[in-house]
Amino acid sequence: MNNSIQVPGFLGNGVAAGIKGGRDRDLSLIFSEVPARAVGMFTTNRFKAAPVILDVERIKKGIAQAIIVNSGNANAATGRDGAEDAAAMSRVVSKALGIEDELVLVASTGIIGEKLPIEKITQSVESLVGGLSADGMPFVAEGIVTTDRFPKIEYRKCFVRGEEVTICGIAKGAGMIEPNMATMLSFIITDADIDESCLTSLFKESAGKSFNAITVDGCMSTNDTAIMLANGVAGNSPVSETSGNLVEFKEALSDVMVSLAKSIVKDGEGATKLIEIVVEGAKLAVDARAIAYAIANSNLVKTAFFGEDPNWGRIISAAGSAGVPFSTDSLELYIENVPLFMNGVGISGEQAAGIMKKDNIRVLVRLGMGKKTFSVYTSDLSHEYVDINALYRS
Amino acid sequence: MNNSIQVPGFLGNGVAAGIKGGRDRDLSLIFSEVPARAVGMFTTNRFKAAPVILDVERIKKGIAQAIIVNSGNANAATGRDGAEDAAAMSRVVSKALGIEDELVLVASTGIIGEKLPIEKITQSVESLVGGLSADGMPFVAEGIVTTDRFPKIEYRKCFVRGEEVTICGIAKGAGMIEPNMATMLSFIITDADIDESCLTSLFKESAGKSFNAITVDGCMSTNDTAIMLANGVAGNSPVSETSGNLVEFKEALSDVMVSLAKSIVKDGEGATKLIEIVVEGAKLAVDARAIAYAIANSNLVKTAFFGEDPNWGRIISAAGSAGVPFSTDSLELYIENVPLFMNGVGISGEQAAGIMKKDNIRVLVRLGMGKKTFSVYTSDLSHEYVDINALYRS
Numbered sequence: 001m002n003n004s005i006q007v008p009g010f011l012g013n014g015v016a017a018g019i020k021g022g023r024d025r026d027l028s029l030i031f032s033e034v035p036a037r038a039v040g041m042f043t044t045n046r047f048k049a050a051p052v053i054l055d056v057e058r059i060k061k062g063i064a065q066a067i068i069v070n071s072g073n074a075n076a077a078t079g080r081d082g083a084e085d086a087a088a089m090s091r092v093v094s095k096a097l098g099i100e101d102e103l104v105l106v107a108s109t110g111i112i113g114e115k116l117p118i119e120k121i122t123q124s125v126e127s128l129v130g131g132l133s134a135d136g137m138p139f140v141a142e143g144i145v146t147t148d149r150f151p152k153i154e155y156r157k158c159f160v161r162g163e164e165v166t167i168c169g170i171a172k173g174a175g176m177i178e179p180n181m182a183t184m185l186s187f188i189i190t191d192a193d194i195d196e197s198c199l200t201s202l203f204k205e206s207a208g209k210s211f212n213a214i215t216v217d218g219c220m221s222t223n224d225t226a227i228m229l230a231n232g233v234a235g236n237s238p239v240s241e242t243s244g245n246l247v248e249f250k251e252a253l254s255d256v257m258v259s260l261a262k263s264i265v266k267d268g269e270g271a272t273k274l275i276e277i278v279v280e281g282a283k284l285a286v287d288a289r290a291i292a293y294a295i296a297n298s299n300l301v302k303t304a305f306f307g308e309d310p311n312w313g314r315i316i317s318a319a320g321s322a323g324v325p326f327s328t329d330s331l332e333l334y335i336e337n338v339p340l341f342m343n344g345v346g347i348s349g350e351q352a353a354g355i356m357k358k359d360n361i362r363v364l365v366r367l368g369m370g371k372k373t374f375s376v377y378t379s380d381l382s383h384e385y386v387d388i389n390a391l392y393r394s
Numbered sequence: 395m396n397n398s399i400q401v402p403g404f405l406g407n408g409v410a411a412g413i414k415g416g417r418d419r420d421l422s423l424i425f426s427e428v429p430a431r432a433v434g435m436f437t438t439n440r441f442k443a444a445p446v447i448l449d450v451e452r453i454k455k456g457i458a459q460a461i462i463v464n465s466g467n468a469n470a471a472t473g474r475d476g477a478e479d480a481a482a483m484s485r486v487v488s489k490a491l492g493i494e495d496e497l498v499l500v501a502s503t504g505i506i507g508e509k510l511p512i513e514k515i516t517q518s519v520e521s522l523v524g525g526l527s528a529d530g531m532p533f534v535a536e537g538i539v540t541t542d543r544f545p546k547i548e549y550r551k552c553f554v555r556g557e558e559v560t561i562c563g564i565a566k567g568a569g570m571i572e573p574n575m576a577t578m579l580s581f582i583i584t585d586a587d588i589d590e591s592c593l594t595s596l597f598k599e600s601a602g603k604s605f606n607a608i609t610v611d612g613c614m615s616t617n618d619t620a621i622m623l624a625n626g627v628a629g630n631s632p633v634s635e636t637s638g639n640l641v642e643f644k645e646a647l648s649d650v651m652v653s654l655a656k657s658i659v660k661d662g663e664g665a666t667k668l669i670e671i672v673v674e675g676a677k678l679a680v681d682a683r684a685i686a687y688a689i690a691n692s693n694l695v696k697t698a699f700f701g702e703d704p705n706w707g708r709i710i711s712a713a714g715s716a717g718v719p720f721s722t723d724s725l726e727l728y729i730e731n732v733p734l735f736m737n738g739v740g741i742s743g744e745q746a747a748g749i750m751k752k753d754n755i756r757v758l759v760r761l762g763m764g765k766k767t768f769s770v771y772t773s774d775l776s777h778e779y780v781d782i783n784a785l786y787r788s
Contacts, residue, residue: 046714047722077707077722079739112707113740222711299693299779307784313471313506317616320440328441328471345473346507383780385693390701 004135005155007166008191009033009233012136014143017124019072019110019117027121028143029093029128030067030187035103036231037196038064039203041211043224049076050086051106052223058102059227062196065103067187067227068093068128069144071172075108075116076222085116092122096129107185107225109172110146141170144185148172152263158252161245163236165192169256173264184211186226186260192249193232195240202246203228206254210261214377215296265377270384273305274360278375279319281367287324288374291365294322302381305361310352312340319365330368336361398529399549401560402585403427403627406530408537411518413504413511414466421515422537423487423522424461424581429497430625431590432458433597435605437618443470444480445500446617452496456590458623459497461581462487462522463538465566469502469510470616479510486516490523501579501619503566504540535564538579542566546657552646555639557630559586563650567658578605580620580654586643587626589634596640597622600648604655608771609690659771664778667699668754672769673713675761681718682768685759688716696775699755704746706734713759724762730755 010032017027040059042052058064068089075082086106094101108116131139141151152171157164171186194202203226211226239245266274277296282288295301298318304311312333319331333341336355340347355361404426411421434453436446452458462483469476480500488495502510525533535545546565551558565580588596597620605620633639660668671690676682689695692712698705706727713725727735730749734741749755 044715044717045711046718046720047710074707077710077735077738077740079737081739112711113735222707222714299775303780303784306780309784311506313468313616316441316471317439317506320616321438323438324440326440341471341507343473344471345475346471381693381780383777386697386700386775386777386780390697390703 005137005153005168006134007137007168007189009231010189010191011132011134012140013128013131013133014136014139014141015124015128015131017070017120019070019120021072025139025143026071027124027128028069028140029132030140030189030229031097031132032065032189032229032231034231034233035063035065036229037194037199038062038105038227038229039200040105040225040227041204041207043221045222047077047222049074049108049223050078050082051075051089051108052225053083054086054090055105055107055225055227058105061102063103064105064229065099066093066097067105067107067229069107069185070116070121071144071146072110073108073114073116074110074112074223077113078115081115085118088118089121092125093129096125105227107223109144109185109223112222137168137170140187144170144172146172149267152260152267154256154259156252156256158248160192160234160236160239160249163234165190165234165236165249167252167256169260171260171264173267184221184224184226184264186211188226188228188253188256190228190230191232191234192230193234193236193238194230195238198240198246199228199230202250202253206257209254210257213375214261214265215293262377265379268379270382270387271379272382273380275305275378275380276362276375277378278362278364278373279367280364280373281369282324282372282374283370285372285374288372290322290324291319291367292374292376294318295363295365296376296378299381302378305356305380306382308356310335310340310356312346315363315365316341326367326369332366332368334364399531399547399562400528401531401562401583403625404583404585405526405528406534407522407525407527408530408533408535409518409522409525411464411514413464413514419533419537420464420466421518421522422463422534423526424534424583424623425491425526426459426583426623426625428625428627429457429459430623431588431593432456432499432621432623433594434499434619434621435598435601437615439616441471441616443468443502443617444472444476445469445483445502446619447477448480448484449499449501449619449621452499453621455496457497458499459493460487460491461499461501461621461623463501463579464510464515465538465540466504467502467508467510468504468506468617471507472509475509479512482512483515486519487523490519499621501617503538503579503617506616531562531564538564538566540566543661546654546661548650548653550646550650552642554586554628554630554633554643557628559584559628559630559643561646561650563654565654565658567661578618578620578658580605582620582622582647582650584622584624585626585628586624587628587630587632588624589632592634592640593622593624596644596647600651603648604651607769608655608659609687656771659773662773664776664781665773666776667774669699669772669774670756670769671772672756672758672767673761674758674767675763676718676766676768677764679766679768682766684716684718685713685761686768686770688712689757689759690770690772693775696772699750699774700776702750704729704734704750706740709757709759710735720761720763726760726762728758
C-alpha cells in the first residue's frame with residue numbers, strides 16, 4: 001500500500017459536470033465494492049432538501065453501496081421536480097454501477113430553490129463512474145465543496161481485534177454551520193466490520209463531540225447530511241458494543257470527525273480564528289450547552305475576536321443571556337488560562353491582548369454550580385463573512 | 395407654549411462630564427417637579443448592571459422623581475464598587491435636587507467591566523442640575539447615546555378626559571438589541587394622571603409591540619432599562635383601566651414607543667435597512683414569535699438583505715430551523731406583496747430585486763396553520779456592524 005488515501009473496498013471520484021458553471025469538480029461518487037452497513041444523521045430543518053428526504057427513507061435498511069453528491073445546487077425547496085431529480089440522480093448512477101437503486105444515497109449542496117440541472121449530472125455519470133479509483137477520495141472531497149476555501153479530508157488507521165482497519169472522512173462546510181448538521185456534508189468510510197447498533201452508537205457519540213458541537217453562524221441548513229459506511233472488507237472478527245475491542249477504533253473515529261469539524265469551523269465563511277468555548281461546572285448538561293452556544297453564536301463576541309479584543313464583558317453578558325440560572329459571583333472566565341473575570345468583577349485584559357492574536361483560542365467559563373461540561377467550536381465574524389453572504393447569489 | 399418639546403412639570407438636561415473622554419454630552423438628568431408614578435422593565439440577563447439592580451428595588455414603590463443616566467460606561471460587572479458608585483450617583487443628584495434619595499433612578503450604558511469614573515459624575519452634577527430646563531429633553535437624548543448615529547426622541551399630544559396631555563419618549567440603542575430590553579435605554583414621560591395598575595398595563599402592552607419586538611444582533615445586554623414616569627400635572631380626572639377614556643392615550647403611547655423602537659433598529663450598528671418580519675397563521679403565538687425571530691436573527695438572511703438579494707431560500711430555511719412544526723407545502727412567503735414561495739416551490743426573485751433596494755422592507759410569512767401572528771423589526775448585517783464591534787474597545 002502506498003501513501004495515498006485508500007480504504008480497502010472503496011473507490012471514489014469527482015468530476016466537473018458544470019453545475020457550478022465552471023471547470024471545478026462538482027459531482028462526486030463514493031462506491032463500496034460490496035454493500036456496506038450505513039448510518040446517517042440529517043438536518044432537523046422543516047424544509048428538508050429532496051435528497052435528504054430520499055436518504056432518510058433508504059438508510060432505514062442500514063445498508064448502502066454508493067453515495068452520489070453534487071455541489072452548486074442544493075435541490076432544496078424544489079417541490080415534486082426536486083424529488084424526481086434526486087431519484088433520477090440515484091437511478092442513473094445505480095444503472096452505471098450495476099447495483100440496486102435502493103443502495104444509492106444522494107446528497108446535494110449549494111443554492112436553494114433552483115431546479116437541479118439533472119441533464120448535466122446524467123451526462124457526467126459515465127465519466128464519474130469510469131474514473132472511479134481507490135485513490136479517488138481527494139477528488140470526492142474536492143467535488144463537494146461550495147464556498148469552502150479548502151477540501152477537508154481526514155485519514156486514520158487503527159486496529160480492531162488485531163486487524164488493521166482504515167477510517168477516512170471527508171466533509172464540506174463553510175457557512176450555515178450549527179448543530180443538528182447545519183449545511184454540512186460529511187461522509188465517513190471504513191473497511192472495519194462493525195455491527196449495526198454498534199456503528200450507530202459510535203457514530204452518534206462522535207457526532208456529539210464533532211459535527212454537533214460546532215457553529216459558524218447559528219444557521220441550520222436544509223441539506224445537512226452525515227453518512228458513515230462500513231464495508232467489513234478488513235475481515236476483522238465482528239465486534240459488539242460491549243466487547244471492549246473498539247477503544248482504538250472509537251478514538252480514531254472521534255479523531256477523524258473532530259478534525260473535520262474543526263476544519264469546517266476554521267474554514268467558516270471569512271473565519272480568521274478557531275475558538276473553543278468550554279463551559280464547566282454546570283448543574284445540567286443542557287445548561288452548559290445553552291451557555292456555550294449563547295457565547296459561540298453572539299455576534300458581539302465573534303466580532304470582538306475578529307478585532308482581537310479580549311472583551312470579557314461581552315462573553316459574560318452572552319453567558320448571562322442564555323436563560324440559565326447561575327451565581328454571577330461564582331462565574332470565572334479564562335482565555336487561554338488568563339483569568340479575566342472572577343468574584344463578580346473583571347480583571348484587566350492587558351495580559352490577554354497578546355493571546356487574542358493567536359489563531360486558535362480557548363475560552364473557559366466555570367460556573368461553579370455542578371459537574372456538567374460542554375465544549376463548542378466557533379469562528380470569529382469578519383468583513384469577509386459579510387462579503388461572501390451578501391454577494392452569494394440566491 | 396412654543397414649538398419646543400416640553401412636558402409640563404418635567405425638566406431635563408445633558409452635559410459633557412468627560413466619561414466618554416471627549417466633549418460629547420454623556421450625563422443626563424430627567425427631573426419631575428413633583429413625584430411621579432413610575433413603572434419600569436429591565437434586562438433579564440443574569441449579569442445585571444449595578445444601576446439596574448438599584449432601580450429594580452426602588453421602582454417597587456411605584457414612585458420616582460428623577461432619572462440620572464450616564465453613557466460611556468455601563469457600570470456592569472463592577473462588583474461592590476459598582477453598587478457603591480450607582481448609589482453615589484443617586485446620592486449626589488438627590489442632594490443637589492433637594493429630594494429624597496429613594497426617588498432617584500439610575501441608568502448607565504457603555505463599556506462593561508470598567509470602574510465608573512464617579513468623580514467625573516460628582517463634579518458635573520452641579521452644572522447638570524443648574525442647567526435643568528423645560529426645553530432640555532433633546533439634551534437628555536443626546537447625553538445617553540453610545541454608538542448611535544442620532545439621538546432618538548418622540549413627542550405626541552393627545553386628550554385624556556378632555557384634558558390635553560403630552561407624552562415624550564427618548565431612547566438609545568445601536569447594537570445588542572433583543573427583546574427583553576437588550577442594550578436599550580428608554581425613558582417615557584407624561585403629565586397625564588394615570589393610576590398605577592393602568593400605567594403598568596399600558597406600558598407593558600406597548601413594550602410588547604415595540605421594545606420587545608425588535609432585534610439587531612440577538613444579543614441581550616446587562617443594562618437594558620425602560621422607565622415610564624407619569625407626574626399627573628395635566629390634572630385630568632384620574633382614569634382607570636376600564637374607563638374607556640384611554641384609547642387616544644394608548645395609541646399615542648404605542649406610537650411613541652413603536653417609533654422609538656423602529657429608530658433603534660434603523661440605527662442598528664451599521665444598519666442600512668429596516669426590515670419587518672411578519673409571521674401569520676401560526677397555531678400558537680409562541681410559534682409565530684419563534685419563527686419571526688429565527689428569520690430576524692439569521693446572519694444569512696441579514697447579509698442577504700445587505701446585499702439586496704431576495705434570497706427567499708435563506709428565509710424559508712431560517713423559518714424551518716425554528717423548531718416549530720408546520721407544513722412546508724402550505725408556507726407562503728412574500729416580500730412587499732411579491733410572492734416568492736408557495737406550494738412547496740420557489741418563485742423567481744426577479745420581481746423582488748427592485749424591492750430589495752428599498753430602505754424599509756416587509757417580509758410576510760404565512761403558515762396556514764392557525765390564526766396567531768407576530769411581527770418583529772430587524773436590520774441588515776453590514777461591513778459597518780463588523781467594524782463598529784471589532785473596534786469598540788472592551
